Amino acid sequence: MDTSLLQFLSGIIFLSILFQHLTKKNFSAVIAYGIQSLAIAIMLFDSFLKTNDNSLLCIFLIVLIVKVILAPTFFIKLIQKHKLTFSASTVLNVSLTLICLGTLTAVAHSQKFLPLTNIVPEHHSFLSLSFAAIFISLFLIINRKGALSQTLGILSLENCIVAFSIFAGLEQFPALQIGIIVNIAIWILIATIFISMIYKHFGTLDITSIKSLKD
């Protein structure tokens, strides 16, 4: 793939997670997730074109159907059904969140992780960016209070790991491909069943309002 296109796609993935951190609307966070998944799908399709590996085509199709189309549609329907227009606030305020994001990005780009981001030397900057994206999507899960946002955080973390594996040239391992498919299946199942169950029980998806365990 053209380096500039790869740069564009890795930038899209990173920025979409930054956006998920800053947006206050669930709808925008879901759209950002859809765009992020589309970037992953394009990268997988490119990998298929390069290698002619049919299993990669299969993964591309699954990612396209499930992560780009079905999952965002499901989340949007959930938002409309439960009127979850606004996401719950973050644990840290915007300024502190931005400081943490900056620190995590700097840590991911530090010399300490150089061997990791140099697995494929020509992809060094992409690997650094996707490694930083792993950190900040992990922070998204911790920093967000909404169950929907946390689910999006986990799905984004998974996208970042897939992006890292593509840049590191690991996406052709069949076992890894199966791992990606299984994780998608499990999380879509969790999202469909558990989020609705949580809303049914608590009338909210704000996990800070759920304090039944404090007995």
Next chain:
Amino acid sequence: MEIIIIIVSLITASLISVLAKRRGIIEFFSVIASLVALFESCIVISKVLSQGVYSPFILFSVDSLGAIVLLIICIVYFASIVYSIQYLRQETAKNIIGLTRARQYFALLNIFLLAMILAIVANNPIFAWITIEATTLSTAFLISFYNKPSAMEAAWKYLIINSTGLLLGFFGTLLYFTALQGKPIFATWDILFSNALLLDPIIAKIAFIFVLIGYGTKVGFAPMHTWLPDAHSKAPAPVSALLSGVLLNVAFITILRFKFITDAAVGVEFAQKLLIIFGLLSIIIASFIIFTQKNYKRLLAYSSIENMGIVALGFGFGGLGVLAAILHMIYHAFAKSALFLSAGNIFLKYGSTKIINIKGVLKTIPATGVLFLIGFFAIIGMPPFGIFLTKLFIFSAGIASHPIITITVIILMAILFIGFLKHISVMFFGEKPADMIKEKENIWLVAPPTVLLALILFLSFYQPHFLQELINNVILKYEF
């Protein structure tokens, strides 16, 4: 063939649980499936003993370590299934659950066992990761089984923390694949090990950190332990027994397999240091939090965190500590499962898991009271129970190389004992509530924990030859 038989019998039992209309049929097939699993695991062990590593297909491989854990899983599972039948019947009689929930319970429990067995016999790290992820999914529904807000919250917490952890574990696993030459269709544990020297040492270290954090979340290492007390306290008692007694070991074994590869790449010290750090942290947190506990199932859950910390210390110290850690895993699995099953009897009688509501257990349900106390003495490491010796061996392995850590842990053990005893004495030795009458205890609720405790007592005095051989093989193979 044995593994296929186990898989088929458990899937059949799950399907029957979903499709059958009569409770008796569901229970019968679940017991049969657990017996088949136990029987076939014994055959697998005999093959491991004769062949070293039993690998009937490329997908599956069982070494001595896997064989030990496989046997533990099947024994605890059989006890839990037998116990579950009467436990659920009593809950149905009290209108806590209906037949539909009971059907879901047995279906999920059989899937849970299947996932654990596959995680142990998986010959590939990604396959192992998938099956451990499957245990998360099946147990999440079992934790939220009572459909109460607190159970739902515990299940959500469990899902979020474990899934995040496992994704980090997946990332760590990916990093080990960077050493592979070519793109093998099925990268087995052995292939990863044989390519370990090609792994960049820094990448190997980063990969192991991710794996330790990832699977360590499932083991319940502090500070990733926060899901464990909630999940274990909200799940039905037999599920808590399986979560605490065996699932933690399954995740631990996965860490050990990665440790084996990491040791080959960077030497043993790195992984040992990390295990000591996580082990110590887990013991510190469990020791102090146990004092403030208000729920007896959470008390047992924190005890599991402490015991996993001790096992980590054993592997971290190396030498004699490794032998003790393997034995500690076995003893802990049986003792903790027996304790959770006994806790289930207390819950059935008192209808509460809060320590403040439980008084005079020895007078209301004396058999359970005695069993719980024996379990308590076993888990805390009182002689003649084997945990006394395993702790002693681990401390003696650590005292020369890590004296400050070892002395700190000994002090923490004393604190933990006091904290545990404080709660237990309130529950067991007080006067029973006036409205609480003494009833004859159901044999099927008392027999499973009795058998498990008898087993730990037996193994404390005598280890069968096959077990000794398996443990020796583990120590030889892993070259700790």
